[in-house]
Amino acid sequence: MAGRIATRLNELGITLPKLGAPIANYVPYRVTGHLAHISGHGPVGADGRYVTGMVGAGVSPEQATATARIVGLQLLSALSDACSGDLDRVRRCVRLFGLIYCRPDFTAVPAVMNGASNLMVAVFGEAGRHARTTIGARALPMGISVEIDAIFEIA
Amino acid sequence: MVGAVDARLKELKIELPRPPAPVANYVPFVQSGNLIYLSGQIPLQDGKVKVVGTLGKDLSIEQGREAARLCALNLLGHLRNACGGDLDRVVRCIKIGGYVASTPDFGDHPKVINGASDLIVEVLGDKGRHARFAVGAGTLPLGAAVEVDAVFEVA
Numbered sequence: 514m515a516g517r518i519a520t521r522l523n524e525l526g527i528t529l530p531k532l533g534a535p536i537a538n539y540v541p542y543r544v545t546g547h548l549a550h551i552s553g554h555g556p557v558g559a560d561g562r563y564v565t566g567m568v569g570a571g572v573s574p575e576q577a578t579a580t581a582r583i584v585g586l587q588l589l590s591a592l593s594d595a596c597s598g599d600l601d602r603v604r605r606c607v608r609l610f611g612l613i614y615c616r617p618d619f620t621a622v623p624a625v626m627n628g629a630s631n632l633m634v635a636v637f638g639e640a641g642r643h644a645r646t647t648i649g650a651r652a653l654p655m656g657i658s659v660e661i662d663a664i665f666e667i668a
Numbered sequence: 669m670v671g672a673v674d675a676r677l678k679e680l681k682i683e684l685p686r687p688p689a690p691v692a693n694y695v696p697f698v699q700s701g702n703l704i705y706l707s708g709q710i711p712l713q714d715g716k717v718k719v720v721g722t723l724g725k726d727l728s729i730e731q732g733r734e735a736a737r738l739c740a741l742n743l744l745g746h747l748r749n750a751c752g753g754d755l756d757r758v759v760r761c762i763k764i765g766g767y768v769a770s771t772p773d774f775g776d777h778p779k780v781i782n783g784a785s786d787l788i789v790e791v792l793g794d795k796g797r798h799a800r801f802a803v804g805a806g807t808l809p810l811g812a813a814v815e816v817d818a819v820f821e822v823a
Contacts, residue, residue, distance in 0.1 A: 548700060607698045608705045617722075620811040623692040630693040645694040646708030646817040648767045649807030666700045 518600035521636055529590045533557060536654070541591040548607070549595040549665045554587040555657040556580045565656040569616035574625055577613065577658050581628030584661045588629070589636065592665055606633045606643040607664040612650040614658050622647045629661050673755035676791055687745035688712045691809060696746040702759070704750045704820045708767070710812035711738035720811040724774030727813055732768060732776075736783030739816035740764075743784075744791065751822055759821040761788050761798040767815040770804040777802040784816045 515523070522529065535541055535552060542551045556564040564580045566572040572580075589600070596602040611626040613619075626647040633641035653660050670678070677684065690696055690707060697706045711719045711734075719735035721727040727735075743764075744755070751757040766781030768774070781802035789796040798818075808815045 546701070605698065605700070607700050608707075609694070615807060617806055620807050620809060622807065623809045627692050634693060642693075642695045642698075644696070644698045644705040644707040644817075645690075645692075646765065646767075646815065647809060648708075648805040648815060649769075651772065651804075651806035664700075664705070 516599060516601040518603065518636065525635060527586065529593060530557060530586055532590045532594050533587065542595045544595055544667070547604070547666050547668070549592060549667050551588050551591045551595070551663040551665070553660045553662040554584050554591065555654065555660050556583040557587060558583070563655050563657050566658050567614050567616060568625065568658060569619040572658055574621055577625040578628035581611065581625055581659045581661065582632050584659050585629035585632035588661060588663050596667055602668045603637060603640065604666040604668055605640040606637060607666055608644045609633070610662050611645070611647040612653060612660045613647065614653040614656070615649045619649060622649045625659065671754055671756040673758065673791065680790060682741070682791065684745040684748060685713065685741055687742055687749065688715070697750045699750060702821050702823070703762070704747060704822055706743050706746055706818045706820070708815045708817040709739045709742040709746070710809055710815050711735040712742060713738060717810050717812050719813040721813050722769050722771060723776070723780060723813060724771035729776050729779050732780035732813055733783030735812070735814040736766065736781050736816060737787045739814055740784035740787040743816060743818050744788070747820055757822045758792060758795060759823050760795045761792060762819040762821055763799040764788070764816055764818045766800065766802040767805045767808060768802065769806070769808045769813050774804060777804055780814060781816070
């Protein structure tokens, strides 16, 4: 039987991406007690390549918001793995930390980050509402537009 | 009866701000177990960002410190709400993250973030001593000079 969150993902037309391998000597997530710490993830596009580029210089804020949502999906994929495939074990999204690769004069980073925040609330409802920090970064790995890490509480 | 921390705030002539509402789709804090995760705060005062700009370009370290102090006041305002109004429930400040909007050659991030660390220790004493990082950011939300987030343990 499909779980509550799996059903919700289906309703939203979301298929979680395959969990990518970390690009260096670290793991996608670690669980301690009831907390799952998810590593910083980047946006993997439909073509399997990273979505790159600087917001305000070739990448529009709207594109970046969509990119933040893609990163959110990567996080959910790692989280699902941390929960042995059962997202119903998620009690809440505790915290997201977003880094937005942007021009030095671009300060609307909270709106970009909403791409990920709105996804968490769409999927988990009230339990998806989280604490959050967003900053503009001068550079990110491989030139990706958005990187996000996360902490979830799981049963 | 006035709590010990409230008495200390009074001694220091500090009135905690009515904490600002988040600027996007997230919440000011999430509690998981005994840990309170606070969202990144910027130097908002009376609905306005008091310190806008970039360290190393158009702001002095002293102005940066003042910005960090305001961020910490906003953190304590939210923390008080997280404790149901009773700051005596705070067991300790675990960690703060400090982000400084700064030029690529700026190196005094720790001095800037001391504005937040010093305030927290002033108010909470030994319980306020914390782990910390301080980094440079390309930009911060709404053009703020400094952003600070935190994790506290509560009883």
